[in-house]
Amino acid sequence: MTTTSPQGRTELLRPDGSPVRVLVVDDELSITELLSMALRYEGWQIRSAGDGHGAVQAAREFRPDAVVLDMMLPDMDGLSVLGRLRRDLPDVPVLFLTAKDAVEDRIAGLTAGGDDYVTKPFSLEEVVARLRGLIRRSGAADRRSDSVLVVGDLTLDEDSHEVTRGGDGIHLTATEFELLRFLMRNPRRVLSKAQILDRVWSYDFGGQANVVELYISYLRRKIDAGREPMIHTRRGAGYLIKPAA
Amino acid sequence: MTTTSPQGRTELLRPDGSPVRVLVVDDELSITELLSMALRYEGWQIRSAGDGHGAVQAAREFRPDAVVLDMMLPDMDGLSVLGRLRRDLPDVPVLFLTAKDAVEDRIAGLTAGGDDYVTKPFSLEEVVARLRGLIRRSGAADRRSDSVLVVGDLTLDEDSHEVTRGGDGIHLTATEFELLRFLMRNPRRVLSKAQILDRVWSYDFGGQANVVELYISYLRRKIDAGREPMIHTRRGAGYLIKPAA
DNA sequence: TGCGTTTCTCAGAGAAATCACAGCTTGGGG
DNA sequence: CCCCAAGCTGTGATTTCTCTGAGAAACGCA
Numbered sequence: 226m227t228t229t230s231p232q233g234r235t236e237l238l239r240p241d242g243s244p245v246r247v248l249v250v251d252d253e254l255s256i257t258e259l260l261s262m263a264l265r266y267e268g269w270q271i272r273s274a275g276d277g278h279g280a281v282q283a284a285r286e287f288r289p290d291a292v293v294l295d296m297m298l299p300d301m302d303g304l305s306v307l308g309r310l311r312r313d314l315p316d317v318p319v320l321f322l323t324a325k326d327a328v329e330d331r332i333a334g335l336t337a338g339g340d341d342y343v344t345k346p347f348s349l350e351e352v353v354a355r356l357r358g359l360i361r362r363s364g365a366a367d368r369r370s371d372s373v374l375v376v377g378d379l380t381l382d383e384d385s386h387e388v389t390r391g392g393d394g395i396h397l398t399a400t401e402f403e404l405l406r407f408l409m410r411n412p413r414r415v416l417s418k419a420q421i422l423d424r425v426w427s428y429d430f431g432g433q434a435n436v437v438e439l440y441i442s443y444l445r446r447k448i449d450a451g452r453e454p455m456i457h458t459r460r461g462a463g464y465l466i467k468p469a470a
Numbered sequence: 471m472t473t474t475s476p477q478g479r480t481e482l483l484r485p486d487g488s489p490v491r492v493l494v495v496d497d498e499l500s501i502t503e504l505l506s507m508a509l510r511y512e513g514w515q516i517r518s519a520g521d522g523h524g525a526v527q528a529a530r531e532f533r534p535d536a537v538v539l540d541m542m543l544p545d546m547d548g549l550s551v552l553g554r555l556r557r558d559l560p561d562v563p564v565l566f567l568t569a570k571d572a573v574e575d576r577i578a579g580l581t582a583g584g585d586d587y588v589t590k591p592f593s594l595e596e597v598v599a600r601l602r603g604l605i606r607r608s609g610a611a612d613r614r615s616d617s618v619l620v621v622g623d624l625t626l627d628e629d630s631h632e633v634t635r636g637g638d639g640i641h642l643t644a645t646e647f648e649l650l651r652f653l654m655r656n657p658r659r660v661l662s663k664a665q666i667l668d669r670v671w672s673y674d675f676g677g678q679a680n681v682v683e684l685y686i687s688y689l690r691r692k693i694d695a696g697r698e699p700m701i702h703t704r705r706g707a708g709y710l711i712k713p714a715a
Numbered sequence: 716t717g718c719g720t721t722t723c724t725c726a727g728a729g730a731a732a733t734c735a736c737a738g739c740t741t742g743g744g745g
Numbered sequence: 746c747c748c749c750a751a752g753c754t755g756t757g758a759t760t761t762c763t764c765t766g767a768g769a770a771a772c773g774c775a
Contacts, residue, residue, distance in 0.1 A: 684722090
């Protein structure tokens with residue numbers, strides 16, 4: 226089930242209307258902190274654990290709807306944790322966190338059961354998007370909820386990655402897509418450049434802050450080109466998207 | 471009976487609308503895990519067992535619509551397990567898992583009765599496809615569901631392995647066929663290279679991830695050659711198939 | 716065993732995306 | 746009305762991703 230909050234944010238809820246529960250497992254405190262914050266912001270209930278045993282125990286009592294699991298834990302390897310988690314929660318979808326260079330390693334089969342993974346360093350939008358996808362498909366949330374964001378005559382399909390405005394298809398690059406998704410998930414709401422940078426770029430991004438301006442500019446060319454603009458600048462505050470009307 | 475979920479995936483259901491039940495029997499935990507994951511993702515209810523006795527007992531109480539049975543179990547040989555299973559569930563179709571070098575003729579005899587087999591190491595797409603076939607033919611699911619996938623003017627018959635585009639027959643190798651089937655079972659949906667590798671290649675494949683690119687390239691030559699392309703690349707995300715229109 | 720087919724590795728070409736930099740434009744406070 | 750900070754965007758270097766040809770190895774079948 227999805228509801229729309231007063232701010233215009235669309236929230237994912239369980240069939241009984243209670244908030245979605247997510248367990249975050251990583252040994253680096255900075256990562257669990259970062260993720261907990263971002264996921265709480267989605268309106269979800271978060272519990273975190275720093276090792277495999279903690280994870281298994283937390284899963285048992287917290288009974289999460291999804292798990293974010295670092296593959297590199299100090300006490301157990303990722304697959305063992307997975308096995309034990311599954312003993313208690315056979316259907317829980319898992320989002321794995323892996324190091325970029327370990328991808329080839331032993332990831333075989335991880336995406337097979339509808340689970341998914343992201344590589345570190347990740348962007349929060351990516352984690353949130355994938356988690357939403359997993360939860361949506363797992364049936365913990367209402368299956369009828371679909372994957373299309375709509376703002377005015379602008380649509381963005383998270384499954385097919387298709388974007389249209391007024392029916393015309395628009396091709397976006399990966400980063401443009403993520404940026405637009407973030408804007409569209411927060412319509413009519415001013416998002417600061419810092420917020421955007423934190424959400425859309427990976428957490429270790431060390432570049433110039435004007436990439437955001439740059440990508441806003443790219444998006445405008447593709448989305449607002451020759452039409453009533455939907456992306457607006459609030460000088461000194463940030464950007465927002467809203468229906469052209 | 472089949473229903474189509476919002477994501478466009480077609481699910482197999484029993485005549486009364488309840489999910490199909492599958493029993494998985496293998497002594498290697500990693501195999502039962504992998505299969506359980508993948509089969510659950512099909513929307514089926516899964517029970518697993520690690521040896522012959524467990525299998526017989528589980529079959530008795532779980533009353534599955536199909537069984538995946540490893541022929542090499544620690545406590546009983548495959549034929550005995552099969553015999554006992556059949557005593558309780560005379561009509562249940564069985565998908566045998568065998569080692570590659572197993573005696574082929576013995577299997578051939580067994581599969582005469584409408585059962586089927588795959589050799590280890592298998593690909594998940596293959597197991598799922600055969601299982602779907604068995605269940606479909608056994609009548610546990612609605613018989614009207616047929617075995618032809620259609621996307622635009624492209625058709626793929628899962629029974630005869632015939633593929634056509636715009637009426638013209640196309641010859642595909644085994645791997646190309648499986649890849650195309652996976653794409654066509656998830657039309658308009660971006661599938662990552664990792665997902666494809668996990669589903670289409672066997673679980674022990676340890677090679678380069680660019681085989682996926684290679685086979686996409688092969689498929690394009692055969693399917694999109696000189697026509698409106700149906701296979702599309704989403705740079706940085708994966709591939710998807712959709713009607714040419 | 717031998718031959719055609721299929722699968723897969725490797726590596727290079729080419730295309731596309733990302734980002735830094737810098738100069739230009741704009742808006743609004745004084 | 747002027748000026749400065751904030752924002753916008755053209756250019757191009759660099760990195761990353763994808764495609765594909767060539768050939769080696771494995772396979773299947775006669």
